[in-house]
Amino acid sequence: MIYFDHNATTAVDERVVEVMLPYFRQLYGNPSSLYRLGRIARSAIDTAREQVGSLIDAPAEQILFTNGGTEANALALASAQGKRLWISAIEHPSVFENAHRRAKCFQSINALEVDTSGVVLFEAVEEQAIQAGDFVSLMLANNETGAIQPVERWVDKVKARGGLLHTDAVQALGKLPVSFKRLGVDLMTLSSHKIYGPKGCGALVWQAGVEMQPLIYGGDQERGLRSGTENVAAIVGFGKAAELARLELDARIKHAQSLRIYLEQQLKTISGLVIFAEQSERLPNTVQFGVPAVNGEMLLMQLDQKQIAVSSGSACAAGSEHISPVLAAMNVEATLAKSAIRVSLGKDNTQPEVDLFVSVLKTLLARN
Ligand SMILES: Cc1ncc(COP(=O)(O)O)c(C=O)c1O
Incomplete structure (x- = not known):
């Protein structure tokens, strides 16, 4: 997984x-x-x-x-x-x-x-x-x-x-x-x-x-x-x-940052994809994105069938059809907000995992 x-x-x-x-x-x-x-x-x-x-x-x-x-x-x-x-x-x-x-x-x-x-x-x-x-x-x-x-x-x-x-x-x-x-x-x-x-x-x-x-x-x-x-x-x-965390902080930050940059480079090759809060300083491990007219919850479930666990936003909101209050506060248009997927990387994630994720994501989006 x-x-x-x-x-x-x-x-x-x-x-x-x-x-x-x-x-x-x-x-x-x-x-x-x-x-x-x-x-x-x-x-x-x-x-x-x-x-x-x-x-x-x-x-x-x-x-x-x-x-x-x-x-x-x-x-x-x-x-x-x-x-x-x-x-x-x-x-x-x-x-x-x-x-x-x-x-x-x-x-x-x-x-x-x-x-x-x-x-x-x-x-x-x-x-x-x-x-x-x-x-x-x-x-x-x-x-x-x-x-x-x-x-x-x-x-x-x-x-x-x-x-x-x-x-x-x-x-x-x-x-x-x-x-x-x-x-x-x-x-x-x-x-x-x-x-x-x-x-x-x-x-x-x-x-x-x-x-x-x-x-x-x-x-x-x-x-x-x-x-x-x-x-x-x-x-x-x-x-x-x-x-x-104290002893490994620098290494964890470096690792997350480089994987996230790599992931974002790949995501940007997907037509219409928007990275939320892209202009602000962000956590090194987090990227939340949307693709217009895609149902984020459905995409999450399709990724799950491929053994990939991501979130559509806050864990507490999972399963609900609500638009994320965070994206609403940022004035993100409702259909785009509904497509939100959050990837949050960890210390043991690898570049091949990112590659596989992006390739599965592209296949699913082409099908939707
Ligand atoms: C920003 C933030 N605050 C508080 C919490 C709640 O923490 P806990 O799960 O330990 O109750 C979370 C958990 O998702 C969180 O992301």
Whole structure:
């Protein structure tokens, strides 16, 4: 099988599986227990916290483990309750839907405009429009188009007015250098399963001084901000995946970038094919494209029959006939948006796989 959907999820790295296994078998202690088995589990969590911290250049004690990116985003938004919230239409549903379904919890929800290249417009909001205490949530890189967002510039703008900035860095992690310290954001969301770690694990990184509101109360784990017995094996796996991502980051970026450039050269030989957000700076592994009058969902299923896994956009939207809200926000014409296919490459993909994909794609398009 050719797996080209690494923005949806990744296979757990064998080296990650290896370090997780003992925590299912011999080292099954509850990290809150005071005896040795518990202390071993506690210390494994501490190590993972250091490993994740090293990947994003953040102090370990500012990393809070959650059950994934969705929960970390919800926890970040919980600290925006009662405030004026600013978000764009290209945010992941775990931010966008969560915010809009809980609209009553915020003083107001204000939209950040997106340009046709999939980037949130820096000029869309005057600095003066941001008020002290406002909460801005702006992702670091978009999951569909891969477009990288100007978070660093927004931090200055928001901070200058006394606001808070949260960034969803789920897609950027392990694909770009990400420094919590250098970015200067107040909150950052991470997820393990996009970086060859296990599913069901993530983190919210927070700047000391940010007032946090727990979503779940109970045993006061994670400094009382995320109650519930820790998923020790998954946290250990996330830590190891973070360590590997840090050590292999340059090589992974180079590999993805060269494969993506190669893929795009081939795609451009297909008549009428449009690469979305082509003009913007994008994740090295991501290309989303459309071919007018082609049904993207159908093409995805035909590729699946040929043992090729791609996405039509956000994994959460798979199976639905909806036009991607990301492409809609970019003003992509509806029939073109419906043809969208996203290829997201991973560390183990190869050039022959790209060749085979393009050749199958051309055959299918000629048939449609
Ligand atoms: C940008 C972004 N944020 C958040 C999430 C949710 O992360 P998780 O699957 O760990 O809940 C995803 C997953 O697709 C994502 O792409």
